[in-house]
Amino acid sequence: MEPAMPATVRILIVEDDPQDAALAEREVRRADIFCTFRRVETRDDMAEALREFVPDVILTDHSLPAFDARSALQLAQQLSPGTPVIVVTGRLGDEPAVQYLQAGAADYIVKDQLHRLGPALLRALDTKRSRQAQARAHQLQGAIYRIAQVAMSTPGLEELLPAIHQIVGELMPARNFYIALYDAANDLLSFPYVVDEHDTDFSSKKPGKGLTEYVVRTGQPLLVTPEVQVELERRGEVELVGAPSIDWLGVPLKIGDRAIGALVAQTYTPGVRYGEREKEILQFVSTQVAMAIERSHAEADLRASEARLKAIIDAALDAVITMDGDGVVLSWSPQAERVFGWPASEAVGGKLSTTIIPPRYREAHERGLAHFLGTGEGPVLNQRIEITGLRRDGREIPVELTITPVRLGGAWLFSAFLRDISERKLLEAQLRQAQKMEAVGRLAGGIAHDFNNLLTAIIGYTDLALADLREGDPMRQDMEEILRAAHRAAGLTRQLLAFSRQQVLAPRVLDLNEVVQTVDKMLGRLVGEDIELQSVLAPGLGHIKADPGQLEQVIVNLAVNARDAMPTGGKLTIETADVEMAETRGRDLTTVPAGRYVMLAITDSGTGMDEDTKARIFEPFFTTKEQGKGTGLGLATVYGIVKQSGGFIWVYSEPGHGTTFKIYLPRVEGAADALAPPVGTAAVPRGTETVLIVEDEEAVRALAKTALARKGYRVLEAANGGEALLLCESERAPIHLLVTDVVMPGLGGADLAQRLAPLRSEMKVLFISGYTDRAAARHGTMQPGAAYLEKPFSLDALARKVREVLDRE
Structure with a gap:
């Protein structure tokens, strides 16, 4: 230039x-x-x-x-x-x-x-x-440097843009000056900074055909004299907006090839004209201005993100401390008193190193201070770092530190901003734990799915073999042992599905007190005579919506866990209550909404747990019991059932002081359903209707076909949803029942049922599955109350369920 x-x-x-x-x-x-x-x-x-x-x-x-x-x-x-x-x-x-x-x-x-x-x-x-x-060139480079410095030191556009105007005004006449920013996502042009002698309307607007829009649209600088204005208007490229100026000069603010706005100066005075020099000046600084604005936007977004994070972790206020070049504390804020436990009256005048720095780091602190005083350099200055701080009570805490040196009156002064990040560190550890639990849950659900298909075949074919064996046949005992082992394995898969929240629940409106009273009758025998069992049930308790069988499982599992924590006897208390909760944070970092809840608390007077044990108790297969005395799935099952029921669980425990599990389930309106009486044993029903079985696992499909055929049904089969559709189109006779797996490659069971409904209005549907993770997008497609049979199932259970669905009105 x-x-x-x-x-x-x-x-x-x-x-x-x-x-x-x-x-x-x-x-x-x-x-x-x-x-x-x-x-x-x-x-x-x-x-x-x-x-x-x-x-x-x-x-x-x-x-x-x-x-x-x-x-x-x-x-x-x-x-x-x-x-x-x-x-x-x-x-x-x-x-x-x-x-x-x-x-x-x-x-x-x-x-x-x-x-x-x-x-x-x-x-x-x-x-x-x-x-x-x-x-x-030196002046322009200085301007670029100053803009960069201002961008780093100002908190937002309100301070940045006036500073940019001042810097530009030192390079060229810029009495009338504005900055326009274009929001491409919302197609909106805004004017965050304007200084103008004549125009007053600079409100945000959709881009039109003004000169500013022309510069943003073309991405090119534009110097407009009255003659150029007339020519541009004649060609229809621009329209006059606002008071006419003598010279109008605008350059695009660009990040790469993307125009984010325009930098504009204009003059209304004949004695002040713009030319190539002024255009080159604006062009020269525009890149740095664009970067400064982009940085300000990014920092604003980052501040908003940090504000959200701060709200989540409820971060403490910063402690502000100043010290001199000898390391003597000069000031000590109230927040410093709270973070480090030292009152200002004792901290001020003392050495910082002996006040808040652990002994093992004090020598390094003194060396670093001496090095800075000798060289003016320090690796920890003017940046945010994490260090270990020392409280007055001797406890070490993680601290985030920013320390800045200031030269005053020929002496060095150091200002330090310190933030206790103990809670953040704790939350990070909890987040890692929650992510691990989620990953283990997915693994457990996948294992249970595949295992259930195998168990369905084992249980079913064992049932068929037993049906063909005479009483007294020596093979019957072996077959029955196989069947018992398969059912025990099925129990393990149910616990895995409960932990991974991939089982199908049958929720009903319940009176929690009634559930506790029902389970109470068997808990006495379960926990033993040396444990005192007490129930404290709140009168007029609100209702909840949950699966009664799974809720009973939660109480039994927690009672067994409490029993094992009291080997020499003790006291087990079951308590219910209505509670109002403000919004808070669950142990797995999920947000617990504010509202009304029904609480179930189970407290024992046992050995209690340390923090390391509490951090892992809900992991599947984690146990502190001796080998052979537990699967490590009891509390994992509790966790899964509670989460799948829309509830939250907290644990309170200290070594030697017992443990309390508190479960909070959302309170619902409406009358409670009566608990169903035990189902008696009856003869397995038969039928003659036509049943279509759709199952991608060949062994399960063949077993179900054989079992239903033996009960008199006419059975059709398909290995997937596509085959089922073709079969239903070609089959002339009525199909009374569709028995379909929920999760299959391609077309799933719920979608298949919807596709067949217009073709087969007479056909009823029974869903079967051992894995319903994706089916509970199932709650949108597999309608609530739909007939469902969980794998693994016995042949009798399948026959009863088929008959039950066929007999429904």
């Missing part, structure tokens, strides 16, 4: 002889320089010419009657610094000439060698332009 040669060079001649001045003018014109001259003889005249004529070059005689070249040079340097001065003299020795050059003269010319004046003047102008270019 080097300045060009002025169109007309203004030359000030300081000379008392008009003839000598005329000779100088003639030699300058011989150099093909288009110029204008003014001659002065006195100091006052020269001062006035410097202010009004504003010369580009000064030619001065060595000696005048009341004035000399040395005085002229000093006056020029004072009133017009940077303007080159050429000394023209009749004679001049080497020593005076050198003195002039050392004093700042651009050149000297002896009058009998005036032919050198033209080239000397051109050299002086070239030097001036070069220096001006260097100065302007």
Whole structure:
């Protein structure tokens, strides 16, 4: 951005002889320089010419009657610094000439060698332009640096944009100045900063055909004079918006190839015009301005994110501490008292190292302080780092530290901002634990799914084998042992599904007190006579919606866990209550909504747990019992059932002080359903209807077909949803029942049932599955109350369920 040669060079001649001045003018014109001259003889005249004529070059005689070249040079340097001065003299020795050059003269010319004046003047102008270019480049680089510094030091656009205006105003006339930002996501143009003498309406708007929109749309700078404005309007490219300006100059704010807004200056004064120089200035700073604005937006987003995180972890206020170069505490904020436990009266005046720094780090602290005082460098300064702090009670805590050195009155002062991040560290550990639990749950659910298909085949074919064996056959005992083992394995898979929240529940509106009273009858035998069992049930307890069988399983599992924690006897208390809860955070970092809940608390007086054990108790297969005395699935099952029922669970325990499990289930309105009585044993029903079995596991499909065929049913089969659709289209006879797996490759069971409903209005549906994770998007497609049979199932259970569904109205 080097300045060009002025169109007309203004030359000030300081000379008392008009003839000598005329000779100088003639030699300058011989150099093909288009110029204008003014001659002065006195100091006052020269001062006035410097202010009004504003010369580009000064030619001065060595000696005048009341004035000399040395005085002229000093006056020029004072009133017009940077303007080159050429000394023209009749004679001049080497020593005076050198003195002039050392004093700042651009050149000297002896009058009998005036032919050198033209080239000397051109050299002086070239030097001036070069220096001006260097100065302007330095000024622009300084502006870029200052914009970057302001962007890093200001918290938002409200402080950043006025600072940018001030910096631009130091480079060029920018009295009327605004910054426009374009939000591409919402197609909205806003004006976060405006200073304008005439226009007042700069409200946000959809982009139209104004000059600002033109610059944003084209991504190109635009200098608009009145003539250019008329031409752009004539072509229909822009429309006049607001008061017309004399010159309007806008450049795009770009990040890469993306225009995020425009930087605009305009003038309403005829004496202030814009040209290529001003356009180049705005272009030069626009990239840094765009980066500064983008950084401010990013930092605003980051601050918003940090504010949300702060709300989640309920971070403590910062402690603010200052110390001097000797490490002596000068100030100690109230937050520092809370974080470190030292009152300000005791902390101030003491050494920081012995107050909050653990002994093992004190030597390193002293070395680092000495190193900074000696070199001005420190690796931990002006950045946020994590360190270990020491409380007054001797407890070490993780602390986030930012320390900044400040030079005041020739001495160093250090300001430190410290934040106790103990809770954040705890939450990070809990988050890792929650993620691990989720991963283990998915693994457990997948294992249970595959295992249930195998168990269905084992149980079913064992049932078929037993049906074909006579009483007294020696093989019957072996078959029955296989069946018992398979049912025990099925119990394990049910616990895995409960933990992984992938079982199908049959929720009903329940009176929790009634459930506790039902289970209470068997708990006495379960926990033993050396344990006192007490129930404290709140009268008029609110109702909940849960699966009664699974809720009973929760109570039994917690009671067994409590029993094992009291090997020498103790007390087990079951308590219910209605509670109102504010929004809080669950142990697995999920948000517990505010509202009304029904609480179930089970408390024992046993051995209790330490923090490490509490952190792992809900992991499947984790147990503190001796080998062979537990599967490690009891509490994992409790956790899964509670979460799947929409509830939350907390654990309170200390070694030697017993344990309390508190379960909170959402309270619901409506009358409680009666608990179903035990189902008696009856003969397995038969039928003659047509049943379509859709199951991708061949062994399960073949088993179900054989079992139902033996009960008199006509059985059709398909290995997937596509085959089932084709079969239903080709089959002429009615199909009374669809028995389908819920989760299959391609078309799932629930979607298959929906597809077949218009074709087979007479057909009822029974879903079977050992894995319902994806089916509970199932709650949207597999309707609540749909008939369902959980794998693994016995042949009798399948036959009963088929008959039950077929007999429904």
